[in-house]
Amino acid sequence: MHELVGALRSYAWGSRTALAQLRGGPVPSAHPEAELWFGAHPADPARVQINGHSESLLALVNADPQHELGPVAGEFGGRLPFLLKILAAEEPLSLQAHPSIEQARAGFARENHSGVAIDSPMRNYRDENHKPELVVALDRFEALAGFRDPRRTVQLLEALGVPELSQYAELLAAQPDSAGLRTLFTTWIALPQGSLSMLLPKVLDGCVRYLSEARSNGKEFVAEVRTALELAEAYPGDAGVLAALLLNRITLEPGEGLFLDAGNLHAYLRGVGVEIMANSDNVLRGGLTPKHVDVPELLRVLDFEPLDLPIVEAQRVSDSVFRYHTPAPEFALSRFELAAGAEPVRAVQSGPVIALVTRGRVKLSQGNHELIVERGHAAWISAADGGIRARAVAGDDDADGSAQLFCAAVGEE
Structure with missing residues (x-):
């Protein structure tokens, strides 16, 4: 290593x-x-x-x-x-x-x-x-991330109270599936600049009204609407601001x-x-x-199927080890929460692995070989290495002596 x-x-x-x-x-x-x-x-x-x-x-x-x-x-x-x-x-x-x-x-x-x-x-x-x-x-x-359920997107578009959005809300309401999303997204992302310059300011005015009213009675799309306004400020006149209204806000x-x-x-x-x-x-x-x-x-590669919130919760393997499961064969990711003074834990069975420290300091050990890895730094562990253990070690900038380590490996079929 x-x-x-x-x-x-x-x-x-x-x-x-x-x-x-x-x-x-x-x-x-x-x-x-x-x-x-x-x-x-x-x-x-x-x-x-x-x-x-x-x-x-x-x-x-x-x-x-x-x-x-x-x-x-x-x-x-x-x-x-x-x-x-x-x-x-x-x-x-x-x-x-x-x-x-x-x-x-x-x-x-x-x-x-x-x-x-x-x-x-x-x-x-x-x-x-x-x-x-x-x-x-x-x-x-x-x-x-991912296209929201079209029915909820129709609710959002209607809630903005923008007459110019009515035709688009009706289009999606008539076909609340991947085909309807494809049609609406393609229409918006390819709008001529003149048409976009007329539509987008009205949509943003609707967003401002929505947030103003939400302060008094609360509304479910506050995060989505605020994000649209933030994107419009960063990228004025960009059709991507409209497209953002179709996506899950996570x-x-x-x-x-x-x-x-x-x-x-x-x-x-x-x-x-x-x-x-x-x-x-x-x-x-x-x-x-x-x-x-x-x-x-982009249109050639997009998947327009509505996507449930694709949040991955870590699976707790032990008190200190958490694993993130995905279908990707190329990678697997584990997180280690290493307590101060705790015994070393088995972090790597065999390489190739990249071990990355994101908090504290970590001592990696293989037999008599030791390597201290500081926060923001990593270690390369080849297939020829194996049996790597990890423990938190105190550092000058770490008050409680704990550490956080991520290990990236090849995925399992």
């Missing part, structure tokens, strides 16, 4: 405080810090510290997949199949979805054939993989997870979380971003 240094990604929606505090860096940071990648994705692999020098995790795995990955090397083409991140959103992310593996392979080949550079901002498909993902909240985490408390499979439309709004996904960077955007938007391609 070796220390693993994450690759820091800076995007406009990131935080100048959250990741800086987590890593023990200067606060505020010089630039918004959005994501810390711990993985072997070619776009930004993490660095493994070995005998005083630094080596890319991607290069390490490529040099000897069998040693680093073990039996799963053959199953996943000699590649680490998951990517672990810490995500810190100060502002909303784009309205987006991810392709299935078949869609990703076809899209990647198509863009290669068309000569779109792999690092082009116009690129949709940067690899051949799909991207199911799970985010677990470290603090309160807000998101839009709040995760610390420790709760949100799983999103291929085709699920979503937008993370704010918060800090640990995110694990298949090893991919494929994103199809439909709005709420200055980045490349490709509505036709």
Whole structure:
């Protein structure tokens, strides 16, 4: 096992405080810090510290997949199949979805054939993989995810009291299913700018009225309506604001997870979380971003089936161990709540595993080999390692001596 240094990604929606505090860096940071990648994705692999020098995790795995990955090397083409991140959103992310593996392979080949550079901002498909993902909240985490039950969306549209919305509410009421959602979403996301400029201000006026009245008598769609107003302020004149009215509005408390499979439309709004996904960077955007938007391609991959709130509750394995179950074969995620002074717990049976500390300090032990991992840092545990135990150890910045550890591994069939 070796220390693993994450690759820091800076995007406009990131935080100048959250990741800086987590890593023990200067606060505020010089630039918004959005994501810390711990993985072997070619776009930004993490660095493994070995005998005083630094080596890319991607290069390490490529040099000897069998040693680093073990039996799963053959199953996943000699590649680490998951990517672990810490995500810190100060502002909303784009309205987006991810392709299935078949869609990703076809899209990647198509863009290669068309000569779109792999690092082009116009690129949709940067690899051949799909991207199911799970985010677990470290603090309160807000998101839009999946299409809401159409009947409740009709109630929301009617509650805004905007005459110009009546035709759309009637359209969805007449066909309250995935086909109706597809029709309404496609209509809104493709509105000509002139039509959008006339409709959107009236909708936002309706949102303001709704919130004003809600202060006196309370209403069920306050979070959804407030989110629409916040998105309109961040992205004025964007059709994604209308599309957001069709989605589930979700709040995760610390420790709760949100799983999103291929085709699920979503937008993370704010918060800090640990995110694990298949090893991919494929994103199809439909709005709420200055980045490349490709509505036709997004429509090709979207799943319009209404989605129940896709919250993943951790399964308690013991007093200190919690597991998040998803159908993704590429990854599995466990959380360890390590009490001060407690006996070491078995954290890793066998690699490949990335062990990430999100609170306190953790001592990882394998026989006589020990590694102290600080908050915001991680360890790479190869298939050649095994039997890793973890315990919290006191640090200067940790009052009670407890610690929190996440372990990312390959999923089970």
